Amino acid sequence: xHSITPFIGQVSTQEQDEWIKVINTHSKNCKLAPIxxxxxxxxxxxxxxxxxxxxxxxxxxxxxLKWVQSLWAGVETIFAADIDPNIQVVRLTDPQLxxxxxxxxxxxxxxxHRNMPQYRAQQNQSMWAPLPLELPQNTNISVFGLxxxxxxxxxxxxxxxxxxxxxxKSKKTIDHVETFHGNAGLTEILPHTNIAIILxxxxxxxxxxxxxxLLNQLPKGASIxxxxxxxxxxxxxxxxxxDNEHLEHAVLDVFIQEPxxxxxxxxxxxxxxxxxxxxxxxTVATAAVIAADNIDLYMENGTIPQAADRxxxx
Ligand code: NAP
Numbered sequence: 280x281h282s283i284t285p286f287i288g289q290v291s292t293q294e295q296d297e298w299i300k301v302i303n304t305h306s307k308n309c310k311l312a313p314i315x316x317x318x319x320x321x322x323x324x325x326x327x328x329x330x331x332x333x334x335x336x337x338x339x340x341x342x343x344l345k346w347v348q349s350l351w352a353g354v355e356t357i358f359a360a361d362i363d364p365n366i367q368v369v370r371l372t373d374p375q376l377x378x379x380x381x382x383x384x385x386x387x388x389x390x391x392h393r394n395m396p397q398y399r400a401q402q403n404q405s406m407w408a409p410l411p412l413e414l415p416q417n418t419n420i421s422v423f424g425l426x427x428x429x430x431x432x433x434x435x436x437x438x439x440x441x442x443x444x445x446x447x448k449s450k451k452t453i454d455h456v457e458t459f460h461g462n463a464g465l466t467e468i469l470p471h472t473n474i475a476i477i478l479x480x481x482x483x484x485x486x487x488x489x490x491x492x493l494l495n496q497l498p499k500g501a502s503i504x505x506x507x508x509x510x511x512x513x514x515x516x517x518x519x520x521x522d523n524e525h526l527e528h529a530v531l532d533v534f535i536q537e538p539x540x541x542x543x544x545x546x547x548x549x550x551x552x553x554x555x556x557x558x559x560x561x562t563v564a565t566a567a568v569i570a571a572d573n574i575d576l577y578m579e580n581g582t583i584p585q586a587a588d589r590x591x592x593x
Pocket of ligand 1 (some may be wrong): 337352353354376424425426427428429446447448449450451461478479480481482484485506507508529532533556558559560591
């Protein structure tokens with residue numbers, strides 16, 4: 280099968296061109312092009328599309344669409360859109376993405392564990408004041424979400440000496456990581472968490488999960504790292520917990536509104552570290568090969584890769 284595959288994305292032209300170039304180079308059969316360059320006839324026959332944060336209305340231009348290859352790991356905006364529920368949504372599962380996220384969780388856990396925010400603040404005041412050294416084994420890090428990203432992150436943190444726990448929907452087994460699941464598991468894990476790392480998908484069940492009630496179940500002085508999606512944490516409740524010093528620090532890479540508004544209180548809060556959604560960016564070189572292989576397999580024998588579960592939302 281040699282047909283034109285549409286690329287639909289709300290990304291810069293430069294980014295779009297790079298994806299198209301690398302995927303076309305790696306694919307044996309695919310000829311990917313921006314949807315705007317397809318003829319009416321080509322749109323009428325397109326069975327698959329490559330998408331990167333697509334405008335959902337553009338998907339409705341493809342009446343024969345069976346599946347989309349997302350170049351993003353999170354697919355909640357596609358599921359939330361009013362599109363044919365039979366369209367399979369294949370999210371990006373790239374081992375490099377998990378590696379990058381594991382590295383980020385380690386980097387920012389060490390940032391908190393070795394008191395870097397406090398030393399930065401002290402430096403601003405020319406203050407020489409050593410803080411006591413905590414051993415990593417005495418720091419409990421809990422990873423919320425033990426999927427492709429969370430499970431490798433948990434292992435990486437454990438390998439660096441931290442005491443690591445993890446929480447998921449269904450029961451998981453990870454070497455040297457104590458795991459919990461479901462609502463009962465959440466109640467158990469929270470009081471034993473010094474650093475909470477959120478790596479859950481955004482679904483109706485996880486939206487606003489980290490609210491005042493849940494944050495208050497963390498011990499006083501705990502910190503939070505949100506690398507998943509902004510809407511999983513209730514911003515006002517987090518601010519309250521930071522302001523009343525129940526929580527020590529929040530490292531936030533994701534926000535309800537991105538880019539974060541320039542006048543948002545997070546920017547200037549002394550106990551918040553703001554990152555511009557950079558914890559695990561997609562690497563074009565590796566992700567394009569995965570997308571190209573998936574497209575080729577479909578073109579060869581009609582196999583659609585395992586898709587995200589619309590009912591679960593991830
Ligand atoms: P995944 O493989 O789908 O794993 C999701 C994990 O969350 C699973 O362990 C799942 O439990 C758990 N989970 C889902 N709903 C739950 C619930 N209601 N209660 C308890 N646990 C629940 O996802 P992933 O690839 O690891 O990615 C996670 C998220 O990271 C993505 O959805 C995306 O939003 C975010 N992300 C952020 C960046 C960034 O740069 N900041 C980059 C990539 C991805 P089960 O194992 O039982 O199913």
